[in-house]
Amino acid sequence: MHELLEIDWVLTMTSTSNKLVLYNYFRSSAAYRVRIAMNLKGLDYDYLPVHLTREGGMQFKESYTALNPQQLVPLLDDDGFQLSQSLAIIEYLDEKFPTIRLLPDSMQGRARVRQLTLSIACDIHPLQNLRVLKYLTGKLGLNEDDKAEWIKNWLALGLAALEADLVRAPTRGKFCFGDTPTMADCALVPQLFSATRFNIDTQAYPTLRSIYEACEALPEFAAAHPARQPDSE
Numbered sequence: 001m002h003e004l005l006e007i008d009w010v011l012t013m014t015s016t017s018n019k020l021v022l023y024n025y026f027r028s029s030a031a032y033r034v035r036i037a038m039n040l041k042g043l044d045y046d047y048l049p050v051h052l053t054r055e056g057g058m059q060f061k062e063s064y065t066a067l068n069p070q071q072l073v074p075l076l077d078d079d080g081f082q083l084s085q086s087l088a089i090i091e092y093l094d095e096k097f098p099t100i101r102l103l104p105d106s107m108q109g110r111a112r113v114r115q116l117t118l119s120i121a122c123d124i125h126p127l128q129n130l131r132v133l134k135y136l137t138g139k140l141g142l143n144e145d146d147k148a149e150w151i152k153n154w155l156a157l158g159l160a161a162l163e164a165d166l167v168r169a170p171t172r173g174k175f176c177f178g179d180t181p182t183m184a185d186c187a188l189v190p191q192l193f194s195a196t197r198f199n200i201d202t203q204a205y206p207t208l209r210s211i212y213e214a215c216e217a218l219p220e221f222a223a224a225h226p227a228r229q230p231d232s233e
Helices: 009-013 029-040 086-096 107-121 130-137 144-168 183-197 206-216 219-224
Strands: 002-004 020-024 045-049 075-078 081-084
Touching: 020 029, 029 086, 029 183, 029 219, 075 086, 081 086, 086 107, 086 183, 107 144, 107 183, 130 144, 144 183, 144 206, 183 206, 206 219
Parallel strands: 002 045, 020 045
Antiparallel strands: 020 075, 075 081
């Protein structure tokens, strides 16, 4: 589905190729969301790694900052049109390549999927983000145990609320919304993967686990897994 690029970031921007380019980091939850979405849509793209810890963080290099002043991944390049923020990228791709939709047709359905997605991307994920954790142990001087407690507190709070929401949701099916994957599932799977990395017992959230397992049974989700990316360690 994608090809690993080993070329200078700036040169990529001036390429005459019309192929999509995704600046990526294998373990980034936000980049993971976009990989899932692109796989579900069957999109071919070039994979350009931006390692977030190697060499002091490749996202801080001047050449990458010139492309994305936020110094974050992912970043999509579509024939010179550059777009950051994973959910903006997914919605852009959903509009440009509408054959397989990741947002429902109805206005209320779209609002519901956005609600679920944003509850993950805005209320859970940022509090376990790499730069937040570095600030906790650096500037604020927290030890590793305190950092782990911070992560556990916010992940457990957010996942419990999401579990309760989906348990009672009449629109929930095999997936977060109905019986086909949506943008909400693109966000949920990386979040549960991340929770497992931080030693959170996800079995405490049986509805989320059921959806996660349904997603992971699909080859598009499996192919997006961090361990299957060309820059994985």
